[in-house]
């Protein structure tokens with residue numbers, strides 16, 4: 001496994017750039033929307049500005065330690081979401097993403113996730129990516145299937161924002177495409 005340089009990735013419509021502490025304010029705004037945060041299993045709701053800032057302030061260290069690579073997704077210089085690979089260990093990592101509601105429905109999450117998957121396999125050198133979504137989040141499932149992920153199983157997991165167990169659909173994608 002490699003620690004790639006912290007550099008932006010460009011897609012047709014988006015710029016994905018490594019996150020910094022300066023992104024915490026926009027992230028706080030986006031995660032203040034229940035429709036966004038209810039789908040994020042580990043996120044607090046309402047979000048806490050200091051905790052959000054502390055989290056973003058740690059992203060450069062995480063990246064350089066080979067633990068997680070996180071990208072702010074920009075359209076014309078404005079952050080509309082985030083896509084990341086975290087839990088990097090032993091050749092595997094987990095793909096995650098979230099976008100502000102105003103940006104939904106235009107294919108941005110698929111476009112950002114596709115570029116991040118390529119980065120994970122080709123530049124970090126991962127051999128397997130995992131991902132998952134709440135059972136009541138079919139849009140996320142559609143993205144994963146479209147990008148080649150294979151449905152693995154459904155497990156009960158605790159959702160921090162909802163404060164109760166949810167059914168989580170888990171997926172896997174290998175670099176070999178199996």
Ligand SMILES: CC(C)(COP(=O)(O)OP(=O)(O)OC[C@H]1O[C@@H](n2cnc3c(N)ncnc32)[C@H](O)[C@@H]1OP(=O)(O)O)[C@@H](O)C(=O)NCCC(=O)NCCS
Nearest residue numbers: 036039097098099104105106107108109110133138139142
């Ligand atoms: C899930 C989320 C990332 C999708 O972002 P997006 O930019 O709208 O996604 P895309 O447009 O790239 O793709 C969504 C796909 O789901 C489909 N879709 C949307 N709503 C759907 C629904 N209710 N049922 C089935 N498919 C649905 C879309 O048609 C599209 O598929 P297509 O390209 O084949 O038409 C966004 O809604 C979000 O940030 N939600 C809150 C946070 C979240 O859920 N993060 C993921 C946690 S697992």
